[in-house]
């Protein structure tokens with residue numbers, strides 16, 4: 001269904017209610033069974049307004065930009081029987097325990113709720129949806145939902161020929177099949193498994209059973225399959241296919257690189273050279289694809305331009321991950337666990353309140369992608385859990401991760417001069433920490449006493465007890481060589497009090513400088529990796545993961561930053577987590593300072609630390 005435009009006034013009201021919603025209610029997820037009261041009230045006001053003004057669509061599924069979300073993508077599983085290079089690591093993705101995945105009944109309960117509110121299209125995806133044993137049953141039950149007009153599946157095609165007759169009987173109405181090459185050997189290289197002929201069989205079965213068009217998804221990568229564009233289009237001459245060329249998107253560990261991405265414009269130029277008469281076809285307003293046809297050909301071809309020309313303005317999509325999280329945007333950084341609320345016995349009204357609040361917070365667009373396109377590699381960490389369709393991210397909010405990042409590889413670590421050379425450590429340490437009233441008298445003496453908080457002044461322990469200073473008062477790094485390697489995780493947080501105006505602009509992603517949350521998130525990841533260069537006696541730690549989340553707290557007009565770092569090694573990662581949170585906070589300040597200087601950074605603290613020899617720490 002195409003979204004119907006809402007009036008300007010309605011749009012304003014929707015926005016302002018989203019604003020007031022977030023100022024009156026915690027934007028962070030309420031506990032299961034405790035949906036935010038004020039958010040629910042605001043939503044019911046919104047709903048009332050929309051009803052009174054004969055608004056065309058559910059307020060719960062309408063976001064602050066007036067977009068109606070009538071298309072729900074449900075990930076049926078995180079598992080897959082292929083390992084496409086651009087999507088999954090060879091070893092697969094870490095799987096959520098079965099008990100945490102949505103059951104068939106839970107999937108149907110949620111689907112029912114969304115359809116009741118106006119969703120008229122559901123696409124089943126994954127992982128590979130056709131390896132879920134009850135997929136036919138799920139389709140059959142979805143088919144009974146009144147108002148659901150389209151039930152689609154996106155599949156790698158391996159099990160399609162076998163299952164399609166049953167799926168069709170059950171009510172499956174649309175099929176998208178992924179195929180990136182027409183060369184069998186290349187297929188095995190790309191997906192790291194056999195199966196080319198099964199996929200082709202699946203495509204032909206879909207045509208035979210009357211699906212039209214059968215959509216074929218082809219992720220185009222330079223140096224791999226961009227030489228096959230013409231062959232793919234040639235297939236549409238006699239077959240009712242819609243071959244969809246997809247711009248290669250970054251994924252956790254898929255070694256995305258802007259040079260490997262072939263843009264829509266470039267592909268179109270290539271095709272026009274062969275078929276200058278290529279004609280553009282109209283498409284639905286909310287479509288992700290730009291569609292063309294070679295006159296006289298039976299099928300058509302399309303481009304999915306997520307990277308070079310996003311289609312967020314008409315986005316009508318929501319996603320539910322295999323473990324029951326609602327993701328309002330493929331690249332968004334917030335998820336709400338519907339599963340937890342369901343299992344805690346939330347009522348329909350309460351669930352709708354939670355869904356409506358999440359939809360209300362949806363951002364205008366996915367700015368992270370623009371950042372990635374703008375910066376050329378290697379200055380781009382890969383983005384993890386980007387779930388074009390549900391794979392891993394299905395589990396988590398968008399995280400910027402350092403996995404696979406090459407940013408700092410080969411960087412020379414600047415040598416930190418001994419503190420004594422900078423006037424900070426000469427002589428006995430006591431001298432510099434004394435509370436001598438004249439410590440400012442000698443400008444040469446940069447005694448920390450003049451700057452240290454009172455609690456830190458006074459005599460220090462003897463130098464042989466100081467772990468970071470040697471017997472001559474010089475800086476000394478603790479030798480951790482003898483300590484065993486353990487898995488270390490630390491989480492730290494910071495709060496940035498933005499004030500109402502800056503908060504609003506950040507929330508609506510309207511800052512002139514750009515998407516402050518995305519930039520701060522990136523800064524946090526980079527800072528974690530740079531910690532040993534910033535904090536003089538900090539060890540260099542090979543981080544295996546960094547995750548930075550930013551949540552809007554409307555009640556305080558604040559952004560709450562949470563940074564989590566993980567490493568296996570002999571020393572902890574709390575400095576990395578704290579640095580990450582602090583730098584993300586500073587970056588937010590930098591992004592917003594043109595709007596307000598009355599921004600307070602604070603509450604930088606360690607939340608938890610595990611894996612060390614001295615036991616775990618959890619702030620209560």
Ligand SMILES: Nc1nc2c(ncn2[C@@H]2O[C@H](COP(=O)(O)OP(=O)(O)OP(=O)(O)O)[C@@H](O)[C@H]2O)c(=O)[nH]1
Pocket residue numbers: 123125152154176215217246247249287288304306311317330388389
């Ligand atoms: N930016 C963005 N891209 C998406 C989204 N959903 C799907 N895509 C892109 O669309 C490609 C194909 O996805 P499909 O699973 O076939 O879904 P679809 O394009 O929604 O399919 P239709 O329902 O036929 O329009 C993916 O590889 C992504 O590149 C989305 O919500 N946002």
Ligand SMILES: C[S@@+](CC[C@H](N)C(=O)[O-])C[C@H]1O[C@@H](n2cnc3c(N)ncnc32)[C@H](O)[C@@H]1O
Pocket residue numbers: 080086087125126127128129154155156176177178217218219246247248249250251254388389390391
């Ligand atoms: C993640 S898969 C899930 C469904 C099913 N397993 C399949 O392959 O069709 C859905 C779609 O996402 C596409 N996709 C995966 N990784 C991508 C990437 N890095 N860039 C663009 N599209 C991607 C796939 O080609 C596929 O069409």
Ligand code: SF4
Pocket residue numbers: 080081082083084087088126127128156178391
């Ligand atoms: S694109 Fe689909 S088939 Fe390929 S690895 Fe990802 S989930 Fe599996």
Ligand code: SF4
Pocket residue numbers: 310311312313315316317328329330331332363364365366
């Ligand atoms: S990136 Fe987010 S807003 Fe943009 S089209 Fe995809 S889901 Fe919609």
